[in-house]
Amino acid sequence: MILVVLEHDGARLRKGALEAVTRARQLSALGGVSGVVIGENLTSVAEEARRYVDTVYVAEVGAYTAEKWAAAAYAAAQKAGAKVVIASGGRQSRSWTPRLAYRLGAGLLEDTLETSTDGSRVIASRYSFLNRVTEKQAASLPVVITAKPNTTPLAEPQGEGSVEDLSVELPPAQVEVLERVTEQKKGVSLTEATVVVTGGRGLGSPEAFAGVEELADLLGGAVGATRAVVDAGWRPYGEQVGQTGKTVQPGVYIALAVSGAVQHQAGMNKSKYIVAVNKDAEAPIFKIADYGIVGDVHQVLPALIEATKKLRD
Amino acid sequence: MKFVAVIRQVPDSESRLKIDAGRVDLSSATLILDQMDEYAVEEVIRLQEKHGGESVIVALGPERFEEAVRTALAMGADRAIHLVQEGYLDPITQAEALAEVLRAEAPDVVLTGGQQADWDSQALGPAIAEALGWPVVTWTTALEIEDGWAKARHDLDEGAEVVRLSLPAVFTTQQGLNEPRYPTLPGIMKAKKKEIRKAPTAAASKVEVLEQSIQERARLGKLLDGTKDPQAAASELIRLLHEEAKVI
Ligand SMILES: Cc1cc2nc3c(=O)[nH]c(=O)nc-3n(C[C@H](O)[C@H](O)[C@H](O)COP(=O)(O)OP(=O)(O)OC[C@H]3O[C@@H](n4cnc5c(N)ncnc54)[C@H](O)[C@@H]3O)c2cc1C
Numbered sequence A: 001m002i003l004v005v006l007e008h009d010g011a012r013l014r015k016g017a018l019e020a021v022t023r024a025r026q027l028s029a030l031g032g033v034s035g036v037v038i039g040e041n042l043t044s045v046a047e048e049a050r051r052y053v054d055t056v057y058v059a060e061v062g063a064y065t066a067e068k069w070a071a072a073a074y075a076a077a078q079k080a081g082a083k084v085v086i087a088s089g090g091r092q093s094r095s096w097t098p099r100l101a102y103r104l105g106a107g108l109l110e111d112t113l114e115t116s117t118d119g120s121r122v123i124a125s126r127y128s129f130l131n132r133v134t135e136k137q138a139a140s141l142p143v144v145i146t147a148k149p150n151t152t153p154l155a156e157p158q159g160e161g162s163v164e165d166l167s168v169e170l171p172p173a174q175v176e177v178l179e180r181v182t183e184q185k186k187g188v189s190l191t192e193a194t195v196v197v198t199g200g201r202g203l204g205s206p207e208a209f210a211g212v213e214e215l216a217d218l219l220g221g222a223v224g225a226t227r228a229v230v231d232a233g234w235r236p237y238g239e240q241v242g243q244t245g246k247t248v249q250p251g252v253y254i255a256l257a258v259s260g261a262v263q264h265q266a267g268m269n270k271s272k273y274i275v276a277v278n279k280d281a282e283a284p285i286f287k288i289a290d291y292g293i294v295g296d297v298h299q300v301l302p303a304l305i306e307a308t309k310k311l312r313d
Numbered sequence B: 001m002k003f004v005a006v007i008r009q010v011p012d013s014e015s016r017l018k019i020d021a022g023r024v025d026l027s028s029a030t031l032i033l034d035q036m037d038e039y040a041v042e043e044v045i046r047l048q049e050k051h052g053g054e055s056v057i058v059a060l061g062p063e064r065f066e067e068a069v070r071t072a073l074a075m076g077a078d079r080a081i082h083l084v085q086e087g088y089l090d091p092i093t094q095a096e097a098l099a100e101v102l103r104a105e106a107p108d109v110v111l112t113g114g115q116q117a118d119w120d121s122q123a124l125g126p127a128i129a130e131a132l133g134w135p136v137v138t139w140t141t142a143l144e145i146e147d148g149w150a151k152a153r154h155d156l157d158e159g160a161e162v163v164r165l166s167l168p169a170v171f172t173t174q175q176g177l178n179e180p181r182y183p184t185l186p187g188i189m190k191a192k193k194k195e196i197r198k199a200p201t202a203a204a205s206k207v208e209v210l211e212q213s214i215q216e217r218a219r220l221g222k223l224l225d226g227t228k229d230p231q232a233a234a235s236e237l238i239r240l241l242h243e244e245a246k247v248i
Helices: A015-026 A043-049 A066-080 A091-104 A206-218 A227-231 A284-288 A297-312 B035-051 B063-075 B091-105 B124-132 B185-191 B230-244
Strands: A002-005 A033-039 A055-060 A084-088 A107-117 A121-128 A133-140 A143-147 A162-165 A175-181 A195-199 A222-225 A252-256 A273-278 A291-294 B002-007 B009-011 B018-020 B023-025 B031-033 B054-061 B079-084 B109-112 B136-146 B149-155 B160-166 B169-173 B196-200 B207-213 B222-225
Touching (some): A033 A066, A043 A055, A091 B124, A107 A133, A107 B091, A222 A227, A252 A297, A273 B230, A297 B230, B002 B091, B009 B063, B035 B063, B054 B091, B063 B185, B124 B169, B149 B169, B222 B230
Parallel strands (some): A002 A084, A195 A222, A252 A273, A273 A291, B002 B054, B054 B079, B079 B196
Antiparallel strands (some): A107 A121, B018 B023, B136 B149
């Protein structure tokens, strides 16, 4: 049996949940697919979830903590007799799935791009070495898998599964949330955008980001930033792309006055097309660029905005 | 109080990676203390400076890790324990082996990097917490401790959270937590005399690495000169993105 931990936003399943269902179906040689929804007020998400899996377990455990999610997923895995557990791989699930794997005595395949089975093992591909290496891993059952977001087609609904309440033995609460700050995103989200326009320190000032925003808007994309820019307080951390920021994989990534340090590349080097504007023809970013302009960003960026407007007309 | 940093040694991100027989070959790479673990070392030293007690480095990995351990000692940590194990070991199994040492040490706080720069794993901290039955806070950007409690700020997928939790606890690091200090010359001299207790481990990995490859996408590398006529270069670039790449 395969168990999918179905991520949701309180009202609907998230895209990552539907990607995880697809992954589970790809492993169908290892058994049928059940799901678990974890959180509070789960009636409507459970209704939606039953269309994707044979049985939905409903774990009403309240607001998120890693301990609670691990306990609920563990209870569901026990109940379902699951030897494979799959969750989508955001930062949140990557912080409780290791707990689950430990408890199940399972191998953990983290942030996988693809998963398959030879009947006894799960074989996964993933990136390592700051996204520079692609590797294949294998683990015998039991196994816990996280699926890298935006790598898998979304599952289609397939019928009417049953819904079952799950009782979870919760550990005593160890972590109390004092304050939660949710970033207000405007426009498309960075990790899902098909166009990302990123500004680097070479822009010289926070004001210069007005042009970055304008170009991103014109292209229906999202704004990204380098760490140097975030450290300087010019842009919020939520826009940082790289090793310690977000990983993006858009159709086109436009890097304006960005040097292209390896830690930055770790968050964007899988983009389909990479475009760079830099005044230094030797900047490392040009080594991984498909298209580039060597020039002063203060002249090139307004010209790019003009040219894009012309194209739109 | 006792503060532990769990560290690893990884290739410097600027090093060229080579593949030999389907495996990453690190023989010509520069190896360093993982920069995410560097934040952990800095934090345990600061916690000790503020609250007294002891700062201890714990590492699990090949013999070569000793260099990274020495760096952490040169930054100012008191002593180290190095579990020696060659080859790949998955983080869940690592946590099992590390938990034994940590249980014996009984620290108040354990810190380790938010993501490993070689295996890109974020699992070690949470898995250690599970092995010890302790709470974990991942991607920590601020940490204060007081009377058996900790208050921490940490990053989520979208946003951040401030939490309060009882010690002992595990924290994984994120940029912004602190600015790691450089080892000083006296620090390096002193580190030579500090204790590194070594012990072999015999853990078996639950996950096997079958094959590694560097698949750099072949990039087009079409550069336009925008120094003389930025307008013309910009128009040409937009045309290429629209007509050739078809991405806008
Ligand atoms: C543990 C760790 C984690 C990290 N994580 C990240 C991360 O997640 N994301 C990240 O981005 N970085 C990260 N870094 C930092 C990274 O190493 C670089 O320092 C950072 O990416 C540099 O940002 P930058 O390119 O904006 O600035 P710089 O390196 O200062 O580059 C600015 C560029 O702009 C160009 N320029 C200047 N003026 C102009 C002009 N008028 N017109 C055109 N071009 C111009 C310059 O030629 C230069 O190439 C991390 C570092 C560490 C140690």
